[in-house]
Amino acid sequence: MRKPSLNNVKLRDKMLLIYFLCVLLPIVLTNVIFYNVTTINVKNQKMKDFSLAVEKARNELRDQIDTALGISAVLNTDYFLNESLERSYATDGEYVDAYHSDIIRTLNKYSPVYQSIRRITIYTDNPTVISGGYVNSITPQIESGSWFRAMEESIDPVVVRTGENGLNGYETNYSIVRTLNYPGNRNVWRKIVKIDIHADAIRQVFGTIGLDGDVFLIDGENTVQYSSRDDIGWLKREVAYSPAFVADDALLFEESYPIMNNNSGPWKIVLAVSEEKVLEEVRKSRGFVIYLAAANILVPSLIIIWVINSISARLVRLLRHMKKVKHGAFETVAYGDHRDEIGQLTSEFNRMTLQLGKLIDDVYVADIQKKDLELKRNQAQLHALQSQINPHFLFNALAAIRTRSMMKNEEETAKIIHNMAKIFRKSLQWGxxxxxxxxxxxxxxxxxxxxxxxxxxxxxxxxxxxxxxxxxxxxxxxxxxxxxxxxxxxxxxxxxxxxxxxxxxxxxxxxxxxxxxxxxxxxxxxxxxxxxxxxxxxxxxxxxxxxxxxxxxxxxxxxxxxxxxxxxxxxxxxxxxxxxxxxxxx
Incomplete structure (x- = not known):
């Protein structure tokens, strides 16, 4: 098998091959690998950041719900509160005194302290209690509410979502609802505490991570309880979560949070972020990478082109003069005083050309004389050939014969003799x-x-x-x-x-x-x-x-x-x- 060789490749092409294999290709590969590695690292870091953000939101949501659950537990074990709600009041004034001394004092300890608590409301069917303020009667309208039915279906506190028209339009609220069953009381009347959490507090929990993508808060029954997407209609009706809500190329980040709802699984927070969003910072730096790569390619390219032209142009000029020597033109090459190898080769070529020119000048005269003799010899042969067919005396003889033929009216013979005379006349024209x-x-x-x-x-x-x-x-x-x-x-x-x-x-x-x-x-x-x-x-x-x-x-x-x-x-x-x-x- 014949080994590969570059001996038949032009020097300029060899230099270009070195440039492509040793400069251009490594630079391009290095920048591509650098960009891909940077993209992967940024993507991994972004995914960690999003996971931490979702985990932080989960913890903040848990803190708010746990705060409300803790308050409801404390209210359930508050003797004075439960006793005030179980008592039968003879007059309205007696209830008002108990309301101000026991109920308000107890409830005011929590609302001002916890900013996420919007309102605490107690519902009871005690007929001697006046409905108003922090305590309301359980009416048929209350009993038909969704949060009331959810509370009756569970023996544990429940987290419910309700909607109402507020100052900013239709708003959704999250509430902790539980039954007050103090062990030491008779518990003759039904007592329910409903602790409302500020909607702004929930929005604030998801507001930060919602800037990067779509946020979904999903309960154990796969119902959307909160979302940054208002277009899916979750505010005014129950909407089941579907993967169709997110884009196909979206990256999903999930965190679960167990809530004490009976017959219900844990809630979870889902953040859907497009891959383009994850790589947004890398995309911003792509222009810088391209400019840097262009500079890394352009500067070496200009230097290599400069070097190639310094070598190739002089070699081509030297080769062109060598071809002229082959055709007899003994011209010297300009710029033959350079000190590199090509300059030395040019100098030797000029010296050889001058010597050849001098040598040819010495033998040129002798060669011309030889050629002149040969030319004269050929001319003599040509004239000898012509003399074989055009002797001068034949022309004169033919002219006399033609005249006699015409005098005897022999026209055909005269015509032939005339043609022969023309042939010999033309052959006599030596010059x-x-x-x-x-x-x-x-x-x-x-x-x-x-x-x-x-x-x-x-x-x-x-x-x-x-x-x-x-x-x-x-x-x-x-x-x-x-x-x-x-x-x-x-x-x-x-x-x-x-x-x-x-x-x-x-x-x-x-x-x-x-x-x-x-x-x-x-x-x-x-x-x-x-x-x-x-x-x-x-x-x-x-x-x-x-x-x-x-x-x-x-x-x-x-x-x-x-x-x-x-x-x-x-x-x-x-x-x-x-x-x-x-x-x-x-």
């Missing part, structure tokens, strides 16, 4: 290496007319040239040798009718030439031999015309020209040439 496609095709057409005169109906030709290609410049006699090879080597040995097709197209900034014949073709061995001759620049061989075209294409167009020759025995030969449009001037 003109470039011609237009139109001029080249005029030469080719003259040659084809001569060949058709020679072969008769055995030879036919077809020419297709794009109109836009006629004025393009090409090397002189680039197509005529190909047409000559097609007629002599392809069509002449053929027993059937021969066809030469010439096509010239101009597209995508290039000229495309094709010369095709349906002649005898060539065997693969012959094609291999010709390709070998084209590869050998020193040996001209027998195929002078093809090698002449191939060498001139290489000389004029370098690597921009394409030359392709294919042949099939019995089917013919196809030559394709592609050259750029701008190769010279006609």
């Amino acid at each position: 003109k290496d470039w011609v237009t496609v139109r001029e080249e095709m005029d030469l080719v057409l003259c040659f084809l007319e001569i060949q058709k005169y020679r072969f008769g109906d055995k030879l036919d030709y077809r020419i297709e040239v794009d109109e836009s290609a006629y004025e393009c410049a090409i090397p002189k006699m680039m197509l005529q040798p190909l047409v000559e090879n097609a007629s002599i080597h392809g069509i002449e040995p053929l027993a059937r009718e021969g066809l030469i097709e010439i096509r010239i197209e101009r597209r995508h900034g290039s000229l495309f030439f094709s010369v095709k014949d349906n002649g005898v073709g060539m065997q693969p061995e012959e094609m291999a031999r010709i390709n070998g001759l084209l590869a050998d620049r020193d040996d001209m061989g027998d195929n002078v015309g093809i090698k002449n075209i191939y060498y001139r294409l290489q000389m004029y167009y370098k690597e921009e020209a394409d030359f392709e020759m294919t042949s099939t025995p019995g089917k013919g030969t196809l030559v394709r040439i592609r050259v750029p449009e701008h190769g010279g001037n006609a």
Whole structure:
């Protein structure tokens, strides 16, 4: 298995990899972990705080109810109070005296002392007692009340909730109700004490924790006795507590408180706080955490970018100059006097570049002379090739023969001689290496007319040239040798009718030439031999015309020209040439 390697990774990418793995990722992970740990710690602390708040409310509620229960117990064992309520009074005045001396004195000891006690009321069915003040008669209306029925159903003191219209609208009150049964009295009459607790005291108990969420005081029968939610209608009717009262994501805090109600379970306080409320403080600090993380990322990022640019930019500049050296431009790199490793490398590169430039300057003259000799040699070969087909005396002889043919009215012979004269006249133009496609095709057409005169109906030709290609410049006699090879080597040995097709197209900034014949073709061995001759620049061989075209294409167009020759025995030969449009001037 091949080991992972960073050798093929660019230096800039390596530095960025170090930045992401060693700076950015640790900073992001550290801040995320810090934020999550802080959130968990704050959440746990908040939950402890809410639990303590609910427990405190439970204790304060218990203190208030226990205070009222204690007062009711003391009143139950107060001999003078019970004796005053059991006594039969002969006159109203006698009751009034006993009321002021025993009852009021006893009850006034508690109301002013305990601020949570709103009122203490005693109910009795003693007919000699005058109803009013702290003592009221048990009337049918009283007996029909819910608190009275709850008291009769229990042998212990009960805690009841009643509602009435007050100064602030409809108010709910909490009362401790019990029967007074002093053991030493006859207990002929029913005596009931009802101790009312201030509604504000209850609201104050739950007011603090109610600011953080929804508070519910639930009795043993799952009835809501108090809530910070007025929308559930608990004030004017009995409402059973339901989990639907709280949100799905709410956190619940509960504290139970046993109350001495007969056949009833303990009461409990429920605080429902949304998780968003619990994490409110953390949410407030989220912006600070984000700003701190941004600063921790931005400052190292700027420093690392500065360092990366100091390294990468100079390396890229050095590499760019190295590529210029490859193409023959020996330029030195600026700022090569820096003292770090890249500066030393740049300094050595500049020294090497200067030495290479000097060395090339020393051998440049000799190289130019060598190239000049080679160019003259190629030109001499080209002129030698041209001299094979354009001797000057032939032109003069053909002109004389054409004149005599016209004098004897031999027009066909005169036309052919005229075409031959045109061919030799163009070949005599030594100083003109470039011609237009139109001029080249005029030469080719003259040659084809001569060949058709020679072969008769055995030879036919077809020419297709794009109109836009006629004025393009090409090397002189680039197509005529190909047409000559097609007629002599392809069509002449053929027993059937021969066809030469010439096509010239101009597209995508290039000229495309094709010369095709349906002649005898060539065997693969012959094609291999010709390709070998084209590869050998020193040996001209027998195929002078093809090698002449191939060498001139290489000389004029370098690597921009394409030359392709294919042949099939019995089917013919196809030559394709592609050259750029701008190769010279006609």
